[in-house]
Amino acid sequence: MPVDLPPIDEVVTFLEDLVAFPSVALTPNVDLIAHVEDLLRPYCTDIVLTHDETETKANLFATIGPAADGGVMLAGHSDVVPVDPDDWATPPFVATRLGDRIYGRGTADMKGFVACALALVPRWAALDLVRPVHVALTFDEEDGFHGAPILIDSLAGTPRPAAAIVGEPTGLQLIGAHKGCYEYTTTVTGMNGHSSRPTEAVSAVHHATRWISALLDLDAELAGRAQADSRFEPPHTTTNVGVVGGGLARCTVAGECSFEWEMRPVQSGDAAFVKERMAAVEAKLLAEMRAVHPEAAIETEAVCEIDGLEWVDASPALDLMRSLLGGDPPVGVVAYGTEAGLYQAAGIPSVVWGPGDIAVAHRPDEFVEVGDLEACLAVLARLGDQLTR
Ligand SMILES: [Zn+2]
Known part of the structure; x- marks a missing residue:
């Protein structure tokens, strides 16, 4: 069943709230995770938080829909790379809309994708899902990938997602492999x-x-x-x-x-x-x-x-993206690392696909195009169709 598209302003509000948390890698992120947990709680059948040994950093794994195998995991990291405010034309931790762009640290990498997912969760939760949507949010991806392995350990013995979409800024180009x-x-x-x-x-x-x-x-x-x-x-x-x-x-x-x-x-x-x-x-x-x-x-x-995301010709994650995107979209590869390689190694077929341009990530004046957020939202909304049959 298709879901109504949330108004883009709703996504922008979620993005503003996420950017306001200065969740620089290797610093505490529990405030951001608590905020997301509060937003998701009314719509989730399960939310699992896992922490580092200091308890100041957390991963979140939320399930919308039944506790069943074969769901789709929307995966993001909560952390961002550091900033030097002097290099920025706008305050880096204030999402600032200028024309068709929203500036701020993490807008592209990768809080824009997370904001799209958050806006859609209530719509998915209202459906009669046969298979679940999972939202995964990790810590310290940008400096050592410390969070994802802990999150993956916590998935042992739980229902297995059939595919993961790791929403790194690929400019909405489908990425099927990356280097380690x-x-x-x-x-x-x-x-x-x-x-x-x-x-x-x-x-x-x-x-x-x-x-x-x-x-x-x-x-x-x-x-x-x-x-x-x-x-x-x-x-x-x-x-x-x-x-x-x-x-x-x-x-x-x-x-x-x-x-x-x-x-x-x-x-x-x-x-x-x-x-x-x-x-x-x-x-x-x-x-x-x-x-x-x-x-x-x-x-x-x-x-x-x-490890890298290794190319797999017959990948359920690529099949999922083909049906969401329609037609036979080109599948690219990139030289940067993401958590997709870890999820693949853990037995969850993965692709990388998300709004924003990797060329502006990790730089001053990072931004995401509002048009990218709209396109991301429209594609992810089609998951409702996939998971109700
Ligand atoms: Zn990233």
Whole structure:
């Protein structure tokens, strides 16, 4: 059964309320989640909240309709990336409509999608749903994907959604696959000393640069490992060292150096390949370092290891989107990571599709077009048809 489209002003109001919560990743989000829970409570058959160990951050998983398998999960993250208000023409945590755009942090990534879902929930709840709609909202997606794994654990033994729509800002283009996102911080501990006597010390900066060079030298091999029919651009797994810091002064041998790096695997085997190669490089460097200073160390901390959304030709999630969008829409791939890879790995077929442009996300003056919100609303409203038969 079709549902009446909510007026766009209703969506905008929900969006204004969500943007007003400065839910920057790694900071508490329980106020935002409590607000959404209050909105959803009258329409839900079940709402499950799960928390991090500090209890200041929460995921929400709401069910509208019967506790049955085969529902559709609308998945979003509640957090946003940080802002520097000086770079913004409008206050970043005030949703500000200027013409056909609504500006504010998170309007595109991805509170606009969440606002559309919230506006539709009462309409879906009024239907005689045979299968449920689920609204999933996570914390800390933008910095380590800490929330989604906890939410996924809590789904064990509960009715299984047949598909997830992860509403990241794809400009309403259907995305069927994305690269993985593996992020690390590596710390090299050497021994400081006077730079006039370098052989009596162990430079952490010098050894870090050799480690980094070895990582960059893997690029050609990673390019060679790409599948011939890779849908990605570039087609292969890439690496990047984004931040390096170490040492005290020009005339001292650096005792410590750490660097932040990532890889974006197109296939899970590539991550293992990089790790194996770097373990061999590391063993050689450590042997040299420890010959001078036995306490020398190279330690790598994983910030996150998020597998990509792998391409699946026969995907129930793609089938769902084809029926919602009508016709045979093109299916793209992207190089950025989302929670869709985690949901897919947990057995929930997933696609990425949502309002807003990824090019304005994570930047000052982020915005979403009102037209995108209207189009998103119209497509999601058709879920009513899907889930009543
Ligand atoms: Zn996002």
